[in-house]
Amino acid sequence: MSPLGARPLDEDVPVIDRRRAEAYLRAGLWREERIADLLREARLRHPDRLAVVSGTTRLTHGELHTAVTAAGRRLEGLGVRAGDRVVVQLPNRAEFVVLVLALLDIGAPPVLVLPGFGDYELGHVVRAARPVAIAVSAGGRAANPVESARRLRTEHEFLGHVLSLGDIGADDVDLAALCDPAGPWDGPVGPAVVSARPPRPSALTDAAVFLLSGGTTGPPKVIPRGDAGYAYMVRTACGIAGVSHDTVYLAVMPAAHGFVLNCPGVLGTLAQGGTVVLGDTTDPRQALAQIERERVTHCALVPTVAMQWLAAADRAAADLSSLRVLQTGGARPTPELARRIGPVLGATLQQCYGMSEGLLCYTALDDRETVIVETQGRPASPMDEVLIVDEHGRPVPDGGTGELLTRGPYTVAGYYRDPAATAKAFTPDGFYRTGDLATRTPGGALVVNGRVRDIINRGGEKIPAEDLEMAVARHPGVRASAAVGAPHELYGETVCLYVVPETGREPTLLELRRFLRGLGLAVWKLPERVEVVAQLPTTAIGKIDKKALRADLARRTALEA
Ligand code: AMP
Numbered sequence: 001m002s003p004l005g006a007r008p009l010d011e012d013v014p015v016i017d018r019r020r021a022e023a024y025l026r027a028g029l030w031r032e033e034r035i036a037d038l039l040r041e042a043r044l045r046h047p048d049r050l051a052v053v054s055g056t057t058r059l060t061h062g063e064l065h066t067a068v069t070a071a072g073r074r075l076e077g078l079g080v081r082a083g084d085r086v087v088v089q090l091p092n093r094a095e096f097v098v099l100v101l102a103l104l105d106i107g108a109p110p111v112l113v114l115p116g117f118g119d120y121e122l123g124h125v126v127r128a129a130r131p132v133a134i135a136v137s138a139g140g141r142a143a144n145p146v147e148s149a150r151r152l153r154t155e156h157e158f159l160g161h162v163l164s165l166g167d168i169g170a171d172d173v174d175l176a177a178l179c180d181p182a183g184p185w186d187g188p189v190g191p192a193v194v195s196a197r198p199p200r201p202s203a204l205t206d207a208a209v210f211l212l213s214g215g216t217t218g219p220p221k222v223i224p225r226g227d228a229g230y231a232y233m234v235r236t237a238c239g240i241a242g243v244s245h246d247t248v249y250l251a252v253m254p255a256a257h258g259f260v261l262n263c264p265g266v267l268g269t270l271a272q273g274g275t276v277v278l279g280d281t282t283d284p285r286q287a288l289a290q291i292e293r294e295r296v297t298h299c300a301l302v303p304t305v306a307m308q309w310l311a312a313a314d315r316a317a318a319d320l321s322s323l324r325v326l327q328t329g330g331a332r333p334t335p336e337l338a339r340r341i342g343p344v345l346g347a348t349l350q351q352c353y354g355m356s357e358g359l360l361c362y363t364a365l366d367d368r369e370t371v372i373v374e375t376q377g378r379p380a381s382p383m384d385e386v387l388i389v390d391e392h393g394r395p396v397p398d399g400g401t402g403e404l405l406t407r408g409p410y411t412v413a414g415y416y417r418d419p420a421a422t423a424k425a426f427t428p429d430g431f432y433r434t435g436d437l438a439t440r441t442p443g444g445a446l447v448v449n450g451r452v453r454d455i456i457n458r459g460g461e462k463i464p465a466e467d468l469e470m471a472v473a474r475h476p477g478v479r480a481s482a483a484v485g486a487p488h489e490l491y492g493e494t495v496c497l498y499v500v501p502e503t504g505r506e507p508t509l510l511e512l513r514r515f516l517r518g519l520g521l522a523v524w525k526l527p528e529r530v531e532v533v534a535q536l537p538t539t540a541i542g543k544i545d546k547k548a549l550r551a552d553l554a555r556r557t558a559l560e561a
Pocket of ligand 1: 212355376
């Protein structure tokens with residue numbers, strides 16, 4: 001039987017159409033392999049090499065394998081089965097790695113939620129993904145995530161377990177114990193030794209992991225990443241970034257984000273038998289010291305953090321000679337910043353542009369300096385298809401700017417159980433509408449120039465304006481509001497909120513921030529500037545004229561300067 005003959009495990013996952021899938025198989029890009037297989041083979045091949053460093057914890061690949069296998073069996077003992085989803089909202093700690101790898105092993109896709117997401121985002125993801133368990137850690141964001149998870153467990157019957165780090169209630173599962181093969185575990189244990197199981201008929205299109213969208217409007221969408229495409233993408237990224245068994249990859253940004261997890265990131269490094277160092281701060285002094293201490297070779301940063309590191313590296317006495325590759329992504333660095341990274345950090349800059357839905361572009365490590373500094377790279381796969389189109393969906397002439405549409409061997413065909421969002425974000429023939437404006441250089445590299453969609457990019461954190469405006473609308477003192485990006489030296493842009501107040505009320509910035517926090521919005525979505533106006537300008541067809549608001553904001557800022 002063709003490996004594509006079998007029905008996908010979960011019918012709610014939109015799959016790439018059969019003709020294209022067969023072409024990826026024929027071209028040898030897709031293999032009958034799961035990301036879990038790549039990771040397990042590396043653990044078995046390099047048992048004595050260091051795999052994970054987190055605080056005082058140091059695990060070899062052999063020790064990691066023992067922990068992952070034990071955690072997988074314990075999860076099975078708790079009733080977690082192949083195809084079940086488990087939400088993971090954890091900081092960069094060893095337990096994150098052990099849990100994610102164990103879930104991959106037993107075929108229960110982790111749904112990766114950024115630690116900074118608040119109740120609003122978490123609640124939405126839980127309703128959309130219907131997980132059987134949720135893993136959280138005490139501390140981190142202002143509202144206690146463990147409390148939030150317990151509340152969600154009482155609200156949703158499908159949510160059976162709260163796996164908790166640091167604050168373990170009577171009904172919670174102790175996640176540290178679950179991840180520690182030598183630790184006390186009096187819970188049930190599953191029977192299966194995962195690696196001894198016969199392979200399922202088809203692992204190709206089953207979801208391996210679920211990432212969350214950053215580039216769409218509205219609350220985060222759940223993205224089911226098919227196993228064969230995901231494994232192919234991680235394998236390919238390792239080659240492009242020069243990641244091998246002697247790589248030491250430092251993760252300081254949240255490992256739950258695709259850029260850090262799989263570009264090639266934490267998963268790619270582990271799949272090569274390399275070492276992942278988990279940092280919990282982007283603070284330049286501490287991170288640079290960690291690079292020196294662990295002889296870090298690779299790291300991935302958003303441009304705003306890279307900028308802070310450059311300023312600190314100029315003064316730091318840290319020995320950064322081990323650092324070979326610094327990736328930037330999530331937002332576009334200015335050419336000035338990009339130009340300084342190589343000389344100041346002594347590493348090759350690799351620009352990365354991509355999205356949780358799929359497409360990844362990279363500059364090559366041996367590209368000319370102008371390509372590395374001025375472009376966001378080329379698509380990772382020869383079978384990535386990229387179209388640049390005008391507002392009517394027609395291709396723009398070579399060198400022109402338009403919206404970037406893409407499909408390919410590792411770009412998904414839609415969102416999980418969300419046909420309406422899928423229909424909006426994907427064309428009928430399966431191209432994802434990125435919402436990004438881009439230009440292609442004659443050499444085939446892409447330059448990202450802006451966005452079609454109304455999203456504010458605060459140093460790589462995406463804030464859908466509409467989402468924020470809907471939350472603001474619930475404030476009793478607000479009649480109407482519109483969020484626009486205010487240019488910012490460090491973050492690129494921050495949120496400026498234009499507000500039309502109810503008569504007799506004039507909500508202040510502080511009041512609005514408190515109100516939005518109270519609704520559970522992530523901290524980075526909060527406005528940093530409020531402009532109270534009598535009315536919002538509108539376009540000819542009556543839509544709020546954001547262009548006019550941006551121009552107004554520029555005028556106000558110029559007057560203040
Ligand atoms: P996410 O799904 O969170 O990774 O967000 C994807 C979006 O981030 C893209 O659609 C872009 O809008 C933006 N993005 C990612 N990398 C870059 C980059 N190198 N330059 C400009 N924008 C980027």
